[in-house]
Amino acid sequence: MWCQRLAWLLRGCHGSPGRRWPRLPQAPRPILAAPARCQTTVPASPPCAWQLHQDHLELRYGSTVMRLDFVWLRDHCRSASCYNAKTKQRSLDTASVDLAIQPQAVRVDETTLFLTWPDGHVTRYGLEWLAKNSYEGQKQQVMHPRILWNAEIYQQAQVPSIDCRRFLETHEGLKEFLQNFLWYGIAFVENVPPTKEDTEIVAKRISIIRETIYGRMWYFTSDFSRGDTAYTKLALDRHTDTTYFQEPCGIQVFHCLKHEGTGGRTLLVDGFHAAEQVRLQAPEHFELLAKVPLKHEYVENVGDCHNHMIAVGPVLNVYPWNNELYLIRYNNYDRAVINTVPHAVVHSWYHAHRALTTELRRPHNELWVKLKPGKALFVDNWRVLHGREAFTGYRQLCGCYLTRDDMLNTARLLGLQA
Ligand SMILES: C[N+](C)(C)CCCC[C@H](N)C(=O)O
Ligand SMILES: O=C(O)CCC(=O)C(=O)O
Ligand SMILES: [Fe+2]
CATH class of the missing domain: 3.60.130.10 (Clavaminate synthase-like)
Structure with a gap:
């Protein structure tokens, strides 16, 4: 419910439904008034905008538009209790994640996406990391660059x-x-x-x-x-x-x-x-x-x-x-x-x-x-x-x-x- 309302709110603020992603101004400027739900840019990092949907977060970072499933976002949490940074292995038991999970709060600053889950757990993602690791980010590049030859x-x-x-x-x-x-x-x-x-x-x-x-x-x-x-x-x-x-x-x-x-x-x-x-x-x-x-x-x-x-x-x-x-x-x-x-x-x-x-x-x-x-x-x-x-x-x-x-x-x- 919350997500839907927020999605509606955001859409309203972005103007006409046909143009979902606002063209962000050169100078950093919040798009929305409410700080917890807005997007900002700084000159050094690519412009970022986001929108919540029923089951995923749509995030635009630079030219990459990512659609991030909520379970995916919970599953890839890099916090100390979910991920062992030493061994680079997942500690979280993915089967323990509610498949209908939705974040309770979402916030984005210049570099980071913050998600608070219903049990209070907080997940942070670097926007660069997401752009590189998301499906959309991967799809833009080949796995193996090659020079085809005769x-x-x-x-x-x-x-x-x-x-x-x-x-x-x-x-x-x-x-x-x-x-x-x-x-x-x-x-x-x-x-x-x-x-x-x-x-x-x-x-x-x-x-x-x-x-x-x-x-x-x-x-x-x-x-x-x-x-x-x-x-x-x-x-x-x-x-x-x-x-x-x-x-x-x-x-x-x-x-x-x-x-x-x-x-x-x-x-x-x-x-x-x-x-x-x-x-x-x-x-x-x-x-x-x-x-x-x-x-x-x-x-x-x-x-x-x-x-x-x-x-x-x-x-x-x-x-x-x-x-x-x-x-x-x-x-x-x-x-x-x-x-x-x-x-x-x-x-x-x-x-x-x-x-x-x-x-x-x-x-x-x-x-x-x-x-x-x-x-x-x-x-x-x-x-x-x-x-x-x-x-x-x-x-x-x-x-x-x-x-x-x-x-x-x-x-x-x-x-x-x-
Ligand atoms: C290289 N060596 C001579 C050991 C093996 C040759 C394998 C030949 C086989 N017809 C194939 O093409 O797999
Ligand atoms: O004899 C050769 O040059 C290659 C033969 C061959 O195809 C092979 O050993 O796999
Ligand atoms: Fe051969």
């Missing part, structure tokens, strides 16, 4: 390889490497001694090695020691790896230790660039690729290696709340029998898949590199597809998979947005 964009950017010593011994070297990796989804370290042990040291600088059915650090040559085309001299079309894991490996490290022969160049394609082209040209295709779940599968019975992996998931994975792409699962070799898609959808899905494949195969999207001993390549396996040209002669690659969360952790600790 061959020309990547080459013109002249992204430098990072020297191994700088990478291992300085924060700046590591930070520069990670920034490039976050932006482009690929990055190189040069002057790495061409051994498995040194490659491991380099890999562990950014993340934690993810041990898989292929081992921890792997070596591979065209010896068909495993039941997979990777262990041959054949060409491999662009793909992401471990699509048959429920969580595909986040990063792949490749270091070519030896190649005496011809061919064997590595192909790299920015999967997100291709997917965004599809989103622009044919949003219905993008949507199908993001919605239709498919199986990928790895079946191996070679020597002592017996494995059967299956995972189900769409080709494109987007955060549901802002539609930002975060993972592409694309491997036509390892895609299993399609039996998760009803008849009415399967043909359209093939059209959508064709549209994406067409983008992925455009020659101007292909970046070809010849991996040489000393140059370690890191690939974001959730974004960038890799492939290789057929080759002759003896070729030995070593590398490993890394977890993505731990790379992001390293990046955040260095102050990068990740």
